[in-house]
Amino acid sequence: MGVTTTDHLRRSVLREPTFVRLWLGTTASGLATWALPFVLGLAVLTRELGAAGLGVVLAARTVGFLLAVPVSGVLADRHSRRGVVLWSGLAAAVGAPVMALGLDRSVPLMAAAAVVVGAGQGACRPAFQALVAETVEPERRQTANAAMALSVRVVTLSAPALTALLATVFSTAALLVGTGLVWLFAALAPPAGRHVAEATPTHRVSFVHEFTEGVWEARRHPWFLAGLGALTAVIATGYSATGVVLPLVSRDAFGTEAVLAAALTAYTVGGLLGALVVARWRPSAPGWAALVALACYGFAPLALLFPVHWALVVAAYLVAGLGIELFNVPWFTATQREVAPDKLARVSSLDFLLSYGLAPVGLALIAPAINAFGVTAVLGVCAAVCFAVPTAVMFAPTTRDFGRARSRP
Template sequence: MITVLRQRAFRRLWLSHTASAAATGLMPTALILAVLDRHDGFTALGLVLGARTLGFLLGALPAGVIADRYPRAKTLAYSSLLRAAGTVAAALLLDLPTIALCAAVLLAGAGEGVFRSAYQALVGELVTEEHRHSANAATTLSLRICLVAGPTIAVVAHSGLGRTASLLIAAGLWLVAAALPPRHGAAPEGSGRANAFVDFGEGLREARKHRWFLAGLAALVLWLALGEAAKYLMLPIISQERFGGDWLIGAALGAYSLGAACGAVLMSRWQPRRPGVPAMIMLGSYGLVPLALAFAHQSWIIIACCAIGGAGIEIFNIPWFTAIQREVPQHLQARISALDFLVSYGMSPLGLALLPAAIAATGGMLVLTVCGVVVIVAALLTLLVPGMATFTDPRRPDPAKQPLGKTATAAT
């Protein structure tokens, strides 16, 4: 990671992402605290948080086309400005009707959806192949640290400076993120000016060419819709009923974040020859979390499984992002990343909506058991897909062996 951070272009990009990640870590807690201060806070809270998620999905939908059609550094800057504007508006509209606040938060969420896809594609554009794995590890590590620190900063700012302070701090961080991307003004090579629907269809056709991508995406959907959703729904209940308080919630989520940070550090030092094997095994390891919630009567087992699950998602994420940057043509990378975020995160609310009914009908233990087993089995079954073990498609030539073009050397 130190080596790749010495490259000026990536260092600026990484600092922009870190400022953005800090604001992203602040935002949910800042919104929760600010909205709950309203007289209708509890009623409005679900609508406001839902508007943020909806905004992210609406932003992720066109994000790939935008970032593949226009200069990605400028796309990053404009998306950060959009989030800053939405967050400032949210701070100013706290006492107005909920619909106005939701509109502001939706705007900020849309900027986040655009930022993520453009960032992943820009890493592939600016960083040479030999350093992309380390660049993705550095990205993940800073993100995890910011997601842990952000809520604490939000609480301190809310307590000491008032309910709008943490929102304004987040907006300021996004202004910093907008100013930092490297000055790289060229549009991606091969980008066209066709109809946006045609461009999006081209991205779908590219995704279908990569069997490892489709299989991994299916496993990731189940990870989010079953494993992650089951954890968030049942962890508070298990903590109260089995362990007599809420302390397990903080311990388990903290262990997850610590495990994720350790996974990022590990992957910064380790580049396996068959990255898909540890990636899919460790993605499946998250199934241990709902299984532990179902059967464990000692808290340390649940905490340990959350730590393993946190490490597992980063052992998956880092080679996954690196593979997309390596295997997908550069002018299509943002569309593939957008499809990744759109499908996987778009299915997560579905799990949160459907699992409570299943739990009420059949009981929490059965649902947790099924979720855990499905997550494990689905991840392991993907290793039967040709090319999954190496995250490459054996039917296609390796794009890394093709001419890199003038943008591939921009990191120097």
């Protein structure tokens, strides 16, 4: 007797070989992405790379990311998403050993290779998001996205310790080459999806026109623009402010770096808990619930604003991490459900470009703002933005259900 559709949907998505391959590929890309800064930090400790060189290399990687995200969104909608993942992963796999060649020899060579690695990292993100929609049925996508989020948090938690452990056995150059091998696995692991490229037009359409089509598709969904605005505001203010101020508060207010480590760990643990909760939780108003959860990030800068016990700072970061994943998973799921399938990668690239891609801009502006207005004023404004903007956008049309006014196949 064959397996019925109902039985198939009840079976865990992690028992589906196709999804497992995709999950392994995204996990590998996340591991390589998070490990690289720690490997470069070890290079500074071993004096193979200076502090200024570290800044240049990391900035070059960010530039590559920002340049590649919109391009890959267009390519992933025009061609096979699996192919985009393959070539972006291969680019990062080639760039990593070139960085190893430049170690202790040439910062410009390392920076050039970092641009390629960053481009590979950025190019695979929209394609991975679109591949989830291609390989997983709509009824199971939230669970699948929760599994993706869970792997990201596990990698975030384990990458520093794993890197430090491997550093006792391998050189920094070998670790850089190792990240390239992980990227190679990320390139080869994912399966082919069901995407069929549109028929080739009789006249060549420009890249700008195709990307603009993605922007117009995003504008068709008020909930998407509202949610993206809220997420960008939270990351540009709350995430950036806490990233700069938390080390200062840990050192000056508590006299130890342990609070810094505990808070960052609590944030990751909160993300893990959020991914576990949202894998099964289906609130009656998913959009509003997600936006309320996103607003919880405001507790992080708020805890740094007042002279509270260190446990409250750690608890605030736990709540912030929990809230981020309670927002992210329904957000990704709604995007995969509501956006036109042939424009999904372009809309996803717009998401990554504005939310996470602009995070370095916020980080760059926070320190001058603190010097000009003081820590108290900056943290107060950032906390207010984190609470107010997600709450305000709840009044935008279709945000209650993240656009479930109509269903898509």
